[in-house]
Structures are given as C-alpha cells and as structure tokens.
Amino acid sequence: MKDKEKKIIEAGMSLFAKKGYSSTSIQEIVDACGISKGSFYLYFKSKEALLLAAFKYQFQSIQSKLDSLKIKDLTPRETFIAQLVAQLEEIQKNKEFIIMQIREQTIPINSEVELFIRKISAEISSFYHESLIKIYGSPINPFIYDLNIILQGIVHSYLKLIIFDKASFDLHRLSHFILKRMDDLAAGFIRSNEEPILTADYVERLSELYPEPAKEDVLRKIHHTKEQIENEDLKITLEVLEAEIEREDPRIPVISGMLGNLKNEPDLENVKTLIEKFFHLGNE
Incomplete structure (x- = not known):
C-alpha cells in the first residue's frame, strides 16, 4: 500500500x-x-470505496498483529490466549470506527462491503475452529460447531461492553477467563449424550453464503502455517503448494498430489480445506 x-x-x-x-x-x-x-x-x-478500504485496512491490521505473534513454541492454549488478546486489543483500538459503523448501519452499504464482512466472519470462525480442535482434540469433534458459535457469542458480548459501555478489562485475564469457560463447556459436551445442534452438513450449507477465498488468503494461510510446523517434509510440501499457487496457471494435478501429503495431519486440515475450496477440489 x-x-x-x-x-x-x-x-x-x-x-x-x-x-x-x-x-x-x-x-x-x-x-x-x-x-x-x-x-x-x-x-x-467514491466515498463508499474508501469505506470498504477502511474495513480491509482494519481487518489487515488484526491479521498482521496475529501473524507477528511469536507462537511457535507456545502450547495450543497459550497460542489461543495470545491471539485472542491481540484480536481484542486491535478491536478496542478502533472502537470509535466500529461504533460509527453500527450507529449508521453502514453494513451492508453495498454488496462489496457485505461480502467483505462475511469474509471477516468466516475468518474469525475458522480461527476459533482451528484453536478449539488443537486445544480439545478429537473428543470435541461432534460438538465443535456448537462450541465455536458459543465462543463467538461470549467474545461478542464482552466486546459490546468494551465498545459501547466503555468497560475496561484486563484483556489477558479476560482471555484466560473465556478459555476456562470453554473448558467447562467442552467437558460438559464430551460427557453429554445429547445430539449437537450444529452439524457439519448444516455449517457446509451455511458456508455457501460466504465469499470464496482469494489467492492472497490462501497464500497468507500457507505462509503462516509453514512458520508453525517443525516437520521438514510437510514444510517442503507447503512450499511446493505455495510456489504452484503463485503461478499464473497452477497445475491442478501437482496441487492434488501435494494435498495428498497433508492427509491425516490434523494440524494442517484447515489449510488443506482452504486450498481445496479455492480450487474446488473438495468433491473430486
């Protein structure tokens, strides 16, 4: 820029x-x-184009803050807390701009803004999904979407207090507190014999409302994932994928072959799914 x-x-x-x-x-x-x-x-x-650019600038500032965190040697719990604190700090820093958006109902002011807001929502949901899976493992899988939506609701409720009621919280303490509530919920879900409210099929249908990932989103995710893994073979696979996607004419057989190397790697499921979605490989 x-x-x-x-x-x-x-x-x-x-x-x-x-x-x-x-x-x-x-x-x-x-x-x-x-x-x-x-x-x-x-x-x-136009002024509308500037507003959309302001949304993107605000979101990119959060992404940059998250990407700059030194999380390689942190546990999944420590990583989640560090990332949530960074997210809350950036939102708090821009709260006056957020208040304006809500008071004037600028969302959606046009289809481009609406799509970008949906993209932000999908990114946040993906961040929570990946974090919760890493923290609680496969036992939480049947309830992951319900736990995710509850987490979003809790974070939004505290943000409402911070933004509109000018509440002041120790964001590190708040993030620890929120994660402990997730511990309580996760333990309750795992003990429960209940059927989940949100299923993978329902969430998949819902995701059709959200915009397709852009090439820059895919490359950013690959770059960020590379920095977090130790396995050299997997890192090389991601580097090959990165180079292939950067080409003007990416070769789908090469991409499909490399994605095969990421099977049965839970920590890489998120980036694998994003690449499949970008190239429409999920149903092949």
Whole structure:
C-alpha cells in the first residue's frame, strides 16, 4: 500500500469515527490529508470505496498483529490466549470506527462491503475452529460447531461492553477467563449424550453464503502455517503448494498430489480445506 493511500484511509477512518460516515464529505477528507480531490480519485472512485478500504485496512491490521505473534513454541492454549488478546486489543483500538459503523448501519452499504464482512466472519470462525480442535482434540469433534458459535457469542458480548459501555478489562485475564469457560463447556459436551445442534452438513450449507477465498488468503494461510510446523517434509510440501499457487496457471494435478501429503495431519486440515475450496477440489 502506498503512503498516500494509507494516509487517506487513516484520515477517512478518523473523520468517520468523529463525524459519522454520512456527515463526512470527500472535501473534508482531502483537506485533512492536504491533497486535492483529483489525488483522492486516483486511489478511490467514491466515498463508499474508501469505506470498504477502511474495513480491509482494519481487518489487515488484526491479521498482521496475529501473524507477528511469536507462537511457535507456545502450547495450543497459550497460542489461543495470545491471539485472542491481540484480536481484542486491535478491536478496542478502533472502537470509535466500529461504533460509527453500527450507529449508521453502514453494513451492508453495498454488496462489496457485505461480502467483505462475511469474509471477516468466516475468518474469525475458522480461527476459533482451528484453536478449539488443537486445544480439545478429537473428543470435541461432534460438538465443535456448537462450541465455536458459543465462543463467538461470549467474545461478542464482552466486546459490546468494551465498545459501547466503555468497560475496561484486563484483556489477558479476560482471555484466560473465556478459555476456562470453554473448558467447562467442552467437558460438559464430551460427557453429554445429547445430539449437537450444529452439524457439519448444516455449517457446509451455511458456508455457501460466504465469499470464496482469494489467492492472497490462501497464500497468507500457507505462509503462516509453514512458520508453525517443525516437520521438514510437510514444510517442503507447503512450499511446493505455495510456489504452484503463485503461478499464473497452477497445475491442478501437482496441487492434488501435494494435498495428498497433508492427509491425516490434523494440524494442517484447515489449510488443506482452504486450498481445496479455492480450487474446488473438495468433491473430486
């Protein structure tokens, strides 16, 4: 991202948070940046386009924070807590912009914004799913989707207090507290003879509402996964996949062959599923 583009986005976010999206004009944004309207339109075709860029910028700041965490030597529990703290910190930092979005009902302001918000939701759900599987293992599999949706509800409820009621929490303590509640729920689910409410089939049908992953999403996931694994053979497989996906014309037989090396690797199931979804290989 160019410095001027970043400057426009940050100025727009600041003004949207203070004045509201509807009340902020492009002229005010360019005045805050010290640029002309012509320069603005070199980067953004409209104020709506700037809002979408602001959503992406905000989400990418969270992704960057998560990617920068030193989690290679952490346990799954420690990793989840570190990642949840980072997520909460970034959201808290941008709470005024979030308040504006909700008050003005800017979501969805158009189909592009709606799709991007769905993408964020899918990313968060995937993060929780992967974390819960690593923490509780295969015994939680029948209830993983119910546990995931409950976790999202708990996090959202505390975020509501932080954003709207200006509650102040020790985010490390809060993250530990939330994980302990997941321990209670997971133990109860595993002891239970109940049937889960959410099943894999239902979630699969629901996922059709969400946008397809982009190449950049797949490559980012592969890069992040490579940094977390020790097995050299698996790391080489991921490097081959990464190089193949970066090609202008990825060779599907090569990708399918490499994905075969990831079978029966629970820690790599998430990245394997993402690649299969991107290339529509799931039903083959």
